[in-house]
Amino acid sequence: MNATGRILLVEDHAPSREIMKKALEKVGHTVVDVGSGREAVEQLSGGLEADVVVTDLMMPGMDGMELLKAVKAMDSTLGVILVTGHGTVESAVEAMKGGADDYVQKPVNTVELRRRVEVAIQRRSLMREVAELRVRLDEKYRFGNILGKSKAMQQLFEQLQLVAPTRSSVLITGESGTGKELIANAIHQNSPRHNERFLPVNCAAIPADILESEMFGHEKGSFTGAIGRKIGKFELADRGTLFLDEVGEIPPDIQVKLLRVLEELTFMRVGGGETIRVDVRILAATNASLEQRVSEGKFRSDLYYRLKVVTLHIPPVRERREDIPLLVDHFLAHFKKENARDNLTLSPAAMRCLIAARWEGNVRELRNLMESLVVMATRPVIDVWDLPEEYRQLPPEAAEEVLVTTGPVRTMEQIEREAILRTLQETGGNRTKAAEVLGIGLRTLQRKLKDYGEPGE
Ligand SMILES: Nc1ncnc2c1ncn2[C@@H]1O[C@H](COP(=O)(O)OP(=O)(O)OP(=O)(O)O)[C@@H](O)[C@H]1O
Ligand SMILES: [Mg+2]
Structure with a gap:
């Protein structure tokens, strides 16, 4: 293969520089050449x-090692x-x-030089493919803005797909912060009414x-104080969703x-005699x-039964811990971007603590925690001791099961498998070359390959 x-x-x-440039251009690469690390950084x-x-190690000013750090x-x-x-040898090891x-x-x-460059190019395109595969896998675990890979959430997504396009009333139940409003919004967005209004009324x-x-x-x-006519939410939401x-x-x-609106789609304004018909x-x-x-x-009870014809229940986070890594990664990425803190990561140990935590405030609590961790981070890695105390209470071993059975471990394995098989295909089955490309x-x-059940050579 010629990359x-x-x-x-x-x-x-x-x-x-001239010699190397010529050597690389001769086999079809496009080369931009500069005489210092500083210029290289400026170009990028x-x-x-x-x-x-491709950089020289010993250079005046910014040397190869410094440039390496800046590039990465x-x-x-x-x-x-x-x-x-x-x-x-020492400098090579360094x-x-x-x-x-x-x-x-x-x-x-x-x-x-050409061989090393070719391998590096192939490795990069492979990394991109892996990243894309990962995104595609992520898409499987979302419905609009709602994330979830747990069985309960996957089932909920299926139900959403069925119920969203209809005009049935839906009762959404779940603890505080589980995403009820998010789900209601997703139903509206995935219905034929999505160009009309979605109007929330907080009855409490x-x-x-x-x-x-x-x-x-x-x-x-x-009534006293009713100085003019007022149009209510039902009329405002006509043709849309309330x-x-x-x-x-x-x-x-x-x-x-x-109940009457639900059954007959009509009502009267307070103090009014006119029957108003709406499609809400x-x-x-x-x-x-x-x-x-x-x-x-x-x-x-009649209203209760009328409302609960279609009920969607969102389980609390503690009953679907497989979703935690997904949610943590999602909010971490979100707040990193919002705060321009690109280099921040979360240690695996801290992730284990989060998987095992109580989450009484559910996803809202998780979102808020991630925001504060990102904003308050003083080091590039958020570790266990950066977590507020209540998130370090439970033994993180409780997280192992989640990680091993359903967590990102399995997902990465799938990705790795695809990457390996694809590389082998590209190298025409040449395992030595594939191993080199994959690093x-x-x-x-x-x-x-043996684990995947591929026959040996
Ligand atoms: N599955 C999810 N994926 C991504 N974000 C979520 C998910 N569930 C909830 N969120 C986010 O968590 C926050 C709380 O969600 P939401 O307001 O919908 O909860 P709620 O159930 O209506 O809470 P409450 O009962 O307190 O009103 C929101 O920022 C929402 O976007
Ligand atoms: Mg709410």
Whole structure:
């Protein structure tokens, strides 16, 4: 296979630079050459698209090692090959330790240089493919903005797909912070009504005496203070979706009116005699047990049964811990971007603590924690001791099961398997070459192939 790419060549000694440039161009690479580390950084930050940086180690000013660090900080997938002095094994070792992808020794053998460059280009394109595969896998684990790979969430996504396009009312139940409003929004967005309004009404936040007029509107003079006609939420949401949040808090007299809208799609404004017909889809949410409110006589049973025809229940986070790594990664990436903290990562030990934590505030709590961890981070790695104490209480071993059975471990294995098989295909079955491209030992590759049930050579 002949991979050509874009190479940034850095060498202060002009004659050597010319030789290397020619050698690389001759086999089809595009080469941009500069005489110092400083210029190289400027090229890259100026938007130069490169696949590989080939740099001399010993240069005045910014040397090869410093450049290596700067390059990796800008784009960790960019390959760097260091050109080291003749016979200086130490500097070659240092280079590899410093994160170089490869090295060639001076005097540079052009055949050797071309081969190393080709491998680096292939490795980079493979890394990109792996990243893309990962994104595609991620897509499987989301429905709009809702993330979840647990069985419960996957089932919920299936139900959402079925119910969203209909005009059925849906009751969404779940503890605080589990994503009820997010789900309601997703239902609206995936319905034929998505170009019309999605109007949330928080039934617990609005005082009971005002709620009726908020929902249904009122006529001028219908009560003291009704100085003009008011259009209620039901009329405003006509042809769209009305989201009744904390529906259990609706007072009994309004419940009657609500039932009527649900069944006949008509109502009257407060103090009005005109029957108003609307086309509104009703979504409702509650974190209290409606059943219990029915048995206490606080919620009409006919309305309850009318609302719960389609019920979607979102389990609390502690009952779907497989979702935690996904959510943590998602919010970490989100807040890293928002705060321009690209280099921040979370240690595996800290992730284990988070997987095992209580999460009484569910996804909202998780989101808030990730934001504060990113904002408050003083080191590039967020580790166990950076977590507030309550997240370090449970033995992190509780997380092992999640990680081993369903966590990212399995996902990465799948990705690795695909990468290996694809590389083998590209090398025409040449295992030595495939191992080189993948940057793993031949024996490792053979062992993995055996695990996949591929016949030996
Ligand atoms: N599965 C999920 N994937 C991504 N983000 C989520 C998920 N579930 C919840 N969130 C996020 O968590 C936060 C809380 O979600 P939301 O407001 O929908 O919860 P809620 O159930 O309505 O809470 P409450 O009962 O307190 O009103 C939001 O920022 C939401 O975007
Ligand atoms: Mg809510």
